[in-house]
Amino acid sequence: MLVNKRQTPCILMSFILGLVFFTVLNMSKGHINLDSISKHFSSVTQAKAQPKESMASKARKAFKKKVYIDDEFEYSKITYTNTKLVNSRTDKSMLVVSSVGNKDSYGKDKSFVDLLNTIGLIDYEANSISLGFLIGEKEEFGNVETFFDNYFNELAKVDANAKKMLAQYVNRVTLLTAPFIDKAFQSIDRNDRHNDNLQRLRRRSIARSRNFLLLHSLQNEKYTLFIDSDIVKIQHPQMIKSFIATGKDIIVPRIVRGDLQDYDKNSWVGERTVPSPEQYKKLDLNDWENWDYVPRDVEDKMMHFDKFIEKHKDDPTTYLTKRPGYLMKLDSVGGAILFLKSVIYKQGVVFPPNYIIGTTWDRLEGYDGIETEGLCYVAKSLGYECYGMPNMVAEHSPE
Numbered sequence: 001m002l003v004n005k006r007q008t009p010c011i012l013m014s015f016i017l018g019l020v021f022f023t024v025l026n027m028s029k030g031h032i033n034l035d036s037i038s039k040h041f042s043s044v045t046q047a048k049a050q051p052k053e054s055m056a057s058k059a060r061k062a063f064k065k066k067v068y069i070d071d072e073f074e075y076s077k078i079t080y081t082n083t084k085l086v087n088s089r090t091d092k093s094m095l096v097v098s099s100v101g102n103k104d105s106y107g108k109d110k111s112f113v114d115l116l117n118t119i120g121l122i123d124y125e126a127n128s129i130s131l132g133f134l135i136g137e138k139e140e141f142g143n144v145e146t147f148f149d150n151y152f153n154e155l156a157k158v159d160a161n162a163k164k165m166l167a168q169y170v171n172r173v174t175l176l177t178a179p180f181i182d183k184a185f186q187s188i189d190r191n192d193r194h195n196d197n198l199q200r201l202r203r204r205s206i207a208r209s210r211n212f213l214l215l216h217s218l219q220n221e222k223y224t225l226f227i228d229s230d231i232v233k234i235q236h237p238q239m240i241k242s243f244i245a246t247g248k249d250i251i252v253p254r255i256v257r258g259d260l261q262d263y264d265k266n267s268w269v270g271e272r273t274v275p276s277p278e279q280y281k282k283l284d285l286n287d288w289e290n291w292d293y294v295p296r297d298v299e300d301k302m303m304h305f306d307k308f309i310e311k312h313k314d315d316p317t318t319y320l321t322k323r324p325g326y327l328m329k330l331d332s333v334g335g336a337i338l339f340l341k342s343v344i345y346k347q348g349v350v351f352p353p354n355y356i357i358g359t360t361w362d363r364l365e366g367y368d369g370i371e372t373e374g375l376c377y378v379a380k381s382l383g384y385e386c387y388g389m390p391n392m393v394a395e396h397s398p399e
Contacts, residue, residue: 107397132217
């Protein structure tokens with residue numbers, strides 16, 4: 001299990017320590033199995049049930065669970081709210097959100113607990129944090145609900161026996177499942193998700209998921225952080241504090257995946273291609289069955305993080321570009337890790353579920369600017385800017 005050894009307050013460290021309390025017997029070579037955790041909880045709660053005041057009863061006093069089911073639109077929402085939270089010493093409250101497709105979305109041999117471990121690596125004040133998760137697969141949604149039910153039950157025992165302050169834990173956890181969002185994309189194999197002819201549908205599904213999760217989870221948090229469920233390591237734990245210190249509106253780090261030093265190519269500055277006359281005709285006819293156009297980089301007029309690093313690596317006069325906090329302005333951002341001031345979302349800047357560049361009243365959509373790439377395009381019209389920190393690094397699962 002990954003544990004941040006910093007002595008200063010950090011994000012969810014108390015949350016993760018609580019996790020350690022009931023998972024220590026289930027650890028095997030550093031890997032935590034969610035199924036074994038659930039089995040452990042079952043045996044604990046059955047063996048130690050207290051008729052007068054059960055652990056579940058104590059948990060309800062500390063974390064209130066509210067369930068909402070919308071039968072018409074087929075989605076469910078569960079909220080766990082900390083009822084004993086002491087106000088943070090700062091006003092830097094943050095919502096951390098992640099979309100999870102199914103049990104395989106965390107990376108090879110990974111589980112939901114590994115995602116929590118990754119979030120727990122970020123150095124931030126724990127009681128300033130709320131969490132939100134959209135889980136596509138109903139079975140995995142049930143697993144995660146069971147996980148949090150058991151966790152908060154056990155947390156009540158920690159509070160009673162170890163005198164732990166519940167104010168050290170998260171403010172709120174929101175769980176969502178909305179199967180209707182993924183119905184149009186469920187037949188796509190995960191290994192084929194980057195194929196050109198699937199990008200329009202894939203990015204639309206991702207945008208819808210991000211918006212649904214955001215709009216159901218965000219309350220009064222000052223900042224919002226999206227993190228992909230298959231991010232496995234944060235190389236710079238102070239990343240969020242560095243983002244905030246810049247005062248910039250929208251910021252992304254660089255994402256590595258195995259030997260690939262710049263995985264999220266949606267973070268860029270420069271120029272992209274436009275459709276040919278024949279492709280424009282398909283747009284005008286809304287001929288989407290034969291639409292396979294994907295915007296490409298214009299050679300020598302595009303800069304990604306890997307190009308930027310290659311350009312400056314051997315130049316001693318550009319030492320400033322190697323500092324962890326170095327900023328470069330971007331036209332577009334990726335979403336593997338995406339930081340925004342929440343007030344931007346609250347003005348209607350969200351993730352376009354269609355290609356917004358090149359649209360007309362007659363066209364169903366255009367040819368560029370979907371999802372995170374469209375986010376910067378819309379934000380710019382309101383005076384907000386996108387930036388990247390190429391020397392702040394997070395790791396994506398290699399598989």
